[in-house]
Amino acid sequence: MAVAVNLVVPLKRLTAAKSRLAERAGSGELRSALALAMAMDTVAAALATPAVRRVLVAAADPTELGALRELGAEVVFDGGESGLNAGLRHVARQVRAEDPDCVVGALQADLPALRPDDLAAAIAASGARRAFCADRAGTGTTLLLSAPAGELDPHFGPGSARAHTESGAAPVELTVPTLRADVDTPDDLAHVQLLGVGEHTRAALQTRTRAC
Numbered sequence: 310m311a312v313a314v315n316l317v318v319p320l321k322r323l324t325a326a327k328s329r330l331a332e333r334a335g336s337g338e339l340r341s342a343l344a345l346a347m348a349m350d351t352v353a354a355a356l357a358t359p360a361v362r363r364v365l366v367a368a369a370d371p372t373e374l375g376a377l378r379e380l381g382a383e384v385v386f387d388g389g390e391s392g393l394n395a396g397l398r399h400v401a402r403q404v405r406a407e408d409p410d411c412v413v414g415a416l417q418a419d420l421p422a423l424r425p426d427d428l429a430a431a432i433a434a435s436g437a438r439r440a441f442c443a444d445r446a447g448t449g450t451t452l453l454l455s456a457p458a459g460e461l462d463p464h465f466g467p468g469s470a471r472a473h474t475e476s477g478a479a480p481v482e483l484t485v486p487t488l489r490a491d492v493d494t495p496d497d498l499a500h501v502q503l504l505g506v507g508e509h510t511r512a513a514l515q516t517r518t519r520a521c
Contacts, residue, residue, distance in 0.1 A: 312437055313362040314454065316355050316414040317400045317461075318382070319393050320348050320368050343513045345376060347421040347492060350507025352382045354423040354487075355416060360432045362411070366418075367400045394463045401461040412437070413461045415453045419492045421510035422501040427485040428452070434481050442481040443470040445489040445500070452488060453478065 323341035348366070355364045366377050367387040374384045388399030401413045414432075431442050435454045439462070442452040450469040455461045464472035474480060490501050506514070 312360060312412050312432060312435070312457070314360055314412045314414045314432055315363045315365065315404045315408065316361055316416045317397055317404065318348065318352060318355070318364060318366045318416050318418050319387065319396055320344075320366055320374065320418045321393075322369050323373060339513075339516070342516065343510070344419070345374075346509035346513035347506075348374075348418040349376060349380060349509040350421040351416065351418050351423050352377055352380050353507060353509075354420070354425050355428060356381050358425040358428045358432070360429050363404075365400055365404065367396050369396075393465050397461065397463045397465070401455075401463075405458075410458045412457050413455045415461060415463055415465070417451045417491050420451060420488065420490060421492060421506040422487045422490050422504035423507075424487045427488040430483055431481045431485050431488055434483050435479070438479050439477060440479045440481055441470070441473040442483075442485065442488055444491050445486070449491065451491050452481070 323344050352364055355361050364382045366374060366382050366384045368374055368384055369387055371384040371386055378384050385400055387396030390396060390399060397415050404413050431452055437457055439456045439459055440454050441450050444451050448468060448470050450465060450473055453463055453473060462476055464476055487504055490504055492498050492501055
């Protein structure tokens with residue numbers, strides 16, 4: 310039976326997003342716009358993935374994310390707890406209460422080159438186990454999936470790939486380049502542009518170029 314996933318996409322306040330991109334993204338306003346655009350392209354790709362049933366954006370301030378609702382995502386409060394993992398656990402509990410036997414996933418919001426076929430391949434490769442996809446450096450995590458009816462148990466942060474392995478999650482052993490390409494640094498941003506970013510990120514980068 311095919312696995313259907315309810316994906317939670319955590320998104321910090323836009324004013325605090327992507328500070329390490331200051332050199333490439335410009336002012337705080339432009340960085341916020343770029344962070345939102347990358348989240349929009351990530352969410353759009355997730356919504357276009359047949360194995361994904363729901364996409365819930367976990368936000369500290371859901372009111373600033375109307376653009377993501379327009380795409381079809383559910384924008385929900387992350388519980389106001391400190392840290393990404395606490396917010397993910399909060400929303401995962403809500404999802405599990407509504408659908409006890411489902412697979413819950415956590416997908417990073419900064420995957421602007423994400424393609425639905427890469428995400429679908431990773432979900433299929435999980436084999437209904439708790440599993441994760443590491444970033445292209447092999448140290449971080451871009452996607453974490455629970456087993457059906459199982460706990461998500463997120464351990465995002467520095468060294469999360471190792472932490473997820475040690476907590477019993479199976480690594481996804483596929484190339485899936487667009488799923489591994491999150492954006493934290495100017496080098497990451499250059500890399501995703503080579504892969505080909507989505508329309509929202511492309512427009513935000515063009516706006517940044519005109520502003521310079």
